[in-house]
Amino acid sequence: MLTISGSAHTLKYWGKRDKDLNLPTNSSISVTLDQSDLRTLTTASCSSKFESDRLWINGTTYSLDTPRSKQVLADLRSLREEVEAKDSSLPKISHFPLHIVSENNFPTAAGLASSAAGFAALISAVANLYKLPTDASELSKIARKGSGSACRSLFGGYVAWEMGELENGEDSKAVLVADKKHWPDMKAAILVVSDMKKDVPSTSGMQLTVHTSDLFQYRITEVVPKRFIEMKDAILKKDFPKFAELTMKDSNSFHSVCLDSYPPIFYLNDTSKRIIKLINLLNESVGETVAAYTFDAGPNAVIYYEQKNEKYVLGLLHHFFNHLDGWSEEKFDSKTSSIPESYPL
Ligand code: ADP
Ligand code: DP6
Ligand code: CO
Numbered sequence: 001m002l003t004i005s006g007s008a009h010t011l012k013y014w015g016k017r018d019k020d021l022n023l024p025t026n027s028s029i030s031v032t033l034d035q036s037d038l039r040t041l042t043t044a045s046c047s048s049k050f051e052s053d054r055l056w057i058n059g060t061t062y063s064l065d066t067p068r069s070k071q072v073l074a075d076l077r078s079l080r081e082e083v084e085a086k087d088s089s090l091p092k093i094s095h096f097p098l099h100i101v102s103e104n105n106f107p108t109a110a111g112l113a114s115s116a117a118g119f120a121a122l123i124s125a126v127a128n129l130y131k132l133p134t135d136a137s138e139l140s141k142i143a144r145k146g147s148g149s150a151c152r153s154l155f156g157g158y159v160a161w162e163m164g165e166l167e168n169g170e171d172s173k174a175v176l177v178a179d180k181k182h183w184p185d186m187k188a189a190i191l192v193v194s195d196m197k198k199d200v201p202s203t204s205g206m207q208l209t210v211h212t213s214d215l216f217q218y219r220i221t222e223v224v225p226k227r228f229i230e231m232k233d234a235i236l237k238k239d240f241p242k243f244a245e246l247t248m249k250d251s252n253s254f255h256s257v258c259l260d261s262y263p264p265i266f267y268l269n270d271t272s273k274r275i276i277k278l279i280n281l282l283n284e285s286v287g288e289t290v291a292a293y294t295f296d297a298g299p300n301a302v303i304y305y306e307q308k309n310e311k312y313v314l315g316l317l318h319h320f321f322n323h324l325d326g327w328s329e330e331k332f333d334s335k336t337s338s339i340p341e342s343y344p345l
Helices: 067-086 114-129 136-146 148-154 202-212 214-237 240-259 270-286 307-320
Strands: 002-005 007-011 016-018 028-032 039-046 054-057 060-062 098-104 157-162 173-178 186-191 291-295 301-306
Touching: 002 114, 002 148, 007 148, 007 214, 007 240, 007 291, 007 301, 016 202, 028 148, 028 214, 039 114, 067 114, 067 136, 098 114, 114 136, 114 148, 136 148, 136 173, 148 157, 148 173, 157 214, 173 214, 186 307, 202 240, 214 240, 240 270, 240 291, 240 301, 270 291, 270 301, 270 307, 291 307, 301 307
Parallel strands: 054 098
Antiparallel strands: 002 039, 007 028, 028 157, 039 098, 054 060, 157 173, 186 301, 291 301
16 A cells, blocks of 8 residues: 655646657656645555456546556566566566556546646555565656656655656656755645646646747746756755745746647636735735745645744635635625735734
8 A cells, every 4th residue: 555645836847848758848846745635545456367457546447548557557567577587586477467446535637736646656556566676766757657747756845857858758757856854844735726627637738838839938948947946946945935936936937828828728717816816915914925826737726834824824714715615705805905904914
């Protein structure tokens, strides 16, 4: 049984230079969240008695007969063959059909990166079953072929996916920037705005952006390379205002290239936009950046803050946006664009 935590992407991966190998057009950074927030739990078993490879996610059958899943399983099987060749006492199981049972404790395909935690958990569970050498950067290359975002999820903490230069993708892998313990004060709140399956899957959305957005070229050449260095630096220095500014700007930049795609892709909805406004108002009211929002390919928000500011951030979010009631429009004075005086900051 293997558990992988969910992740939020602070410097977005959006665009492939090679669709089959899942090689990205830019390097990116993610934060792997605590297990209590979002997590995927996966078990893998194999037997000569099984008829075929099968995958269940939250009780529903999912096909493993897709080019990406087939590639991932072929890579894992070939590593197992290497292990078996080196140690003849090991059972020859690489050709046995696999049964993979998985549970996401959060919505699947709704922009909360289920493909990241999902493929990372699948690969870790099979690697465990096959007793493969578990160098996370090496396994990340297999995870990348399943879903790009999955390559970062094999690590906890702050993880960079270096885009690499080689055509065969051997240098396009995840590396640890800092482990979770590095910044114990860092917290993330997940706001599930909608658990509906997104209408434009990440894979097709990014292809559309690469082929149709003019802004996209500017993003990958002028914006992200600099931001990648600055973001790593802000994490290493535990500079929250800088980390927050870069995270929010990159979320905005990613959603801008989505809008600049033709036809445009809309992942944010009205509630997402209100959350953005609220976080900006909070930072203005406090007089420093105490919270940052980021949105992946869906309307759901991840809010970063430091533990010492939890009372401001969670208090405010709870006041305006709570899971049961949804957004309270009447509490938000959109005419004056301010946080009502009744709310104590
Ligand atoms: P998301 O925004 O949730 O990442 P995607 O469209 O990128 O949405 O990916 C959804 C796909 O990820 C699913 O259709 C499935 O193929 C894969 N996936 C999700 N969860 C799991 C899991 N637990 N195990 C294996 N694959 C998973
Ligand atoms: C918006 O990894 O889901 O979450 O590689 O085609 O499976 P595929 O796409 P996926 O893309 C996720 C993009 C993102 C941003 C990010 O992960 O950095
Ligand atoms: Co995904």
